Amino acid sequence: MRDTVTHNLVEIRGLKIGATVFTPGEKPKDVEIVHGVDLNLEKGKVLGLIGESGAGKSTIGLSTLAYGRGGIRITGGEIFINGVDILKNSMGELRDLRGRKVTYVSQSAAAGFNPSKRLMDQVVESCLSHKLCSRKEAEERAVRLFRKLGLPDPENFGMRYPHQVSGGQLQRAMTAMALCPEPDLVIFDEPTTALDVTTQIDVLASIKEAIQDTGVGAIYITHDLAVVAQVSDHIMVLQHGRMVEYGTTDQIINNPQKDYTRALVSIRSTIHDETPSRGEPVLKLDNVSARYRGLNFDVVKDVTLEIHPSQTLAVVGESGSGKSTLARVMTGLLPLRQGTVSFNGETLPAALEDRSKEQLRELQMIYQMADVAMNPRQTIETIIGRPLEFYFGMQGAEKRARVIELLDEIELGESFLKRYPAELSGGQKQRVCIARALAAKPRLIICDEVTSALDPLVADGILKLLLNLQEIEHVSYLFITHDLATVRAIADTIAVMYQGNVVRYGPKSQVLEPPFDDYTDLLLSSVPEMKLGWLEDVISTRKMDSAGN
């Protein structure tokens, strides 16, 4: 038993965390998901935990509250907060720890707030329930925090309900809620992941400032190394519940020792060289406008674009910019209101029902969420085989041979034929969706945020695959994304969309070169860079406020 007072705020020794998994048809099985992790955090410092999904970063973060999500238990090790082993605490002592000494900021603030209570009531709640101060003092603290976090009209901000503020503001309100009881340690669990890129940096900057001003210790959990590099003093890289590397932020970013860390650092370095456009455009949009039924304004306004054979057009913009609507117009799901869409030189009928089978075949689509884009009751063979059967009338052995060929192209093997989507990982699912689109031998594939739901390394693999397939199959892509790093990696031509308009359009080399218009500048500068001090540079030099404010 060690009772020496250390100068560390958090000290974790040999932490082991287990969970029970329920595989259908088998007996419940105990597995270990964190295998002996050690961790130190000094007072007032920020530690970044980084890793892919399943690395155990959230689980470790929550363990400092002596808490595990459904079915997760701490099976070994010690966790000292201010020199006290919290795993030996009684329930009463734990209650005193949680929400007072250690607080938590979750990824989805929208799901974290009670929609029927005013923000102020929720922000001061933990102060009051722990009897730290009077309601009046707590509200004063909250207003100070609102001001510090750059929220508009801090005196009255707390009177609003969660639905009355934007996503970025809500995330900051949640930070205020965590800081209000003046804790020793705050766990930030992917606080900016769900936000638009231009909003993300404002929230990031205000979180960083609040951490520095209050001198609180923090554990910052994210899968994005560039983000964590901006806020943390030390970084710990995790993989499959084990520590891969630990060091100062400078050392991890500029001088990584382990292969895995190096892969994470160089993640955004895939760059596809722009190829000049040749031949007649595959798809051409002329002054296209469209709106949803019941709206009195256009969601897509006067858009003119071209996509050339074997080329990739990237459409970039934030959520609500109209980029997905544009895809719906092209596929005919949302008939356009004015303008024309022409494909291979002929005008496409506006509505899906009026298009010929051949026109449908040549224009395929890949979705963001691969798990809901595949029928869970069909095997991979049926999923990939159906377009072959439907468009080319292939049957039996011929069909199967082609499915296997396609599985090889997406770097999965014959063994996947009889599997169901639920048995595949996220990246494998997306690959199957790509194969399904390719099976139709299309001339154009619309890719709607196909990498956004994937871990960076997996996403990188998908992008490389798409580029390879483009060379083999001579297919064009329309790539819809909010992520400029993806655009840099894959595009030949870029269209930047803002509030339904295309604000900038041209070859990649031109669009990404100055002089920029204000919006493109904001968008480009908001992409986190793997560089120390990037955040401060950007905040001080940008010309336009993000939409989330």
Place this chain on the structure above:
Amino acid sequence: MTMRIPVSALIGLTMMVFFFSLAVFAPLIAPYGIGEVVGDVWEPMSAKHWLGTDNIGRDLLTRMIYGARTTIFIASAATVLSFTLGTLLALGAVVLGGWVDMALSRFIDLIMSIPTLIFALVVLSVVPTSILILIVLMGLLDTTRVYRLARAVAVDINVMDYVEAARLRGEGTRWIVLREILPNALSPLVAELGLRFIFMVLFISTLSFLGLGVLPPDTDWGAIVKENKEGLVYGIPAALAPAVAIATLAISVNLVADWVLNRTTSLKGGRNA
């Protein structure tokens, strides 16, 4: 995959098999003829008459076995009818959408606003009662409820990306209904199937009890209760036998339905997997 059947489902399954074999093999199992008078009125249970005799001296066990045959046959047929019709109408309405969905749904609402029993009584007082009429009437009335459930389930599935992907591929309504939506709607529907079957058993029993259901010389459990209800005043338990049978069947079917629901949702790719 090795399958372990929980004890509760095993009990339910055994009971169900028991009842359904009674129904199927009634003429082979029954010790006497269906209308044969073999003893005194309301004889107590004995080695000769396991359940005693009924109000005019027929063997009660024989009556119960033939009753099971009629009850289970009518209830099964009506359930199959309501399920097929209700599910197909609902899935079709969802996929076609627009005014088809609107018109059909409002019409179903209209039918549902009339109490089922009253509706059935009115129809049966006009139309001559036969087993076929009973099946069609009960099936159609229950179609409304199946439609409502199936539509609610299908609306959720209809907006999934894989259905949209099928639509973009140019698939017809048939493929989308039968291959994309139906397999994913099955597990909640199967659980409901058991419940609806039991309601059908209760419904036909009610009708027979009121004298509008199965007519002599055929009999069913509801009719047996009706024939013997006077005996309860004199402490004769004959009317309780069919009541116990209905309750036992209801419970056993539900035990099985629960298991089926649990199993299908945890299947690979099930809705809750």
